[in-house]
Amino acid sequence: MTEIKAPKRLKKIYEGKAKIVYETDNPDMLIQYFKDDATAFDATKRGTIIGKGVINNKISSNIFELLESKGVATHFVKQLSEREMLIKRLKIIPLEVTMRNITAGGMAKLLGLEEGIVLEAPVFEYHYKDDSLHDPLINDYHALALKLATPEELKLIEKVSFTINKVLKDFFIKRDVVLVDFKLEFGKTQKGRVLLGDEISPDTCRFWEKGTNRKLDKDRFRRDLGSVEEAYQEMLKRVIG
Numbered sequence: 001m002t003e004i005k006a007p008k009r010l011k012k013i014y015e016g017k018a019k020i021v022y023e024t025d026n027p028d029m030l031i032q033y034f035k036d037d038a039t040a041f042d043a044t045k046r047g048t049i050i051g052k053g054v055i056n057n058k059i060s061s062n063i064f065e066l067l068e069s070k071g072v073a074t075h076f077v078k079q080l081s082e083r084e085m086l087i088k089r090l091k092i093i094p095l096e097v098t099m100r101n102i103t104a105g106g107m108a109k110l111l112g113l114e115e116g117i118v119l120e121a122p123v124f125e126y127h128y129k130d131d132s133l134h135d136p137l138i139n140d141y142h143a144l145a146l147k148l149a150t151p152e153e154l155k156l157i158e159k160v161s162f163t164i165n166k167v168l169k170d171f172f173i174k175r176d177v178v179l180v181d182f183k184l185e186f187g188k189t190q191k192g193r194v195l196l197g198d199e200i201s202p203d204t205c206r207f208w209e210k211g212t213n214r215k216l217d218k219d220r221f222r223r224d225l226g227s228v229e230e231a232y233q234e235m236l237k238r239v240i241g
Helices: 052-069 105-111 140-145 151-173 228-240
Strands: 009-015 019-024 029-034 037-040 045-048 076-079 084-088 091-102 118-128 177-188 194-196 205-209
Touching: 029 052, 052 076, 052 084, 052 151, 052 228, 091 151, 118 140, 118 151, 140 151, 151 177, 151 194
Parallel strands: none
Antiparallel strands: 009 019, 019 029, 029 084, 037 045, 076 084, 091 118, 091 177, 177 194, 177 205
16 A cells, blocks of 8 residues: 655644644645634633643544545545644535434434433434534525535435444444434535545544443533543543553
């Protein structure tokens, strides 16, 4: 297998709540840098989780490699350093997918449900990716009306999301972690191929310890539960063994 040469990092083209993205001297590749900054509730709550960027980069790299081995196409190329990941350049589709296996967070609040109800089948949601609107819940008819994606792209995103859910549920339960729910983002290459993007980490997933339901994710920051760094470190240990 040919070793992929790390491209040279050039100018910053985007800075979000948790990551910075840089151009490289390869027009098809970007570098994604993971920060320690933490936000919640549409960035109305801000803070720092020491070492989060390093942990999320390592966890995401391992999960992307797992998904690639199961036939899921992602933007991941390789981990470059503790905080940097080489990725394929994508035009992000302005849809966030949420996969839910257990009631929690937004679904529990929206429907007036207690947290912790195991769903008979996974729930698939689209959210319109717009912080100013608080990422509202929409359906595929909205997505088509707004021309966010084509019918074929929506069908592919839904199919891949269910595949990811099955792979990750099986992976984490073997590590005594219950995958409650998680967020996914997709984008398109310059040739129009839809790939999984962003990250998969305690920032974007709800992880509960099997048997105790101890939270091992960003809810510890959102809800001021304490031991935030310890939870992230615990998840890293469980992912990489």
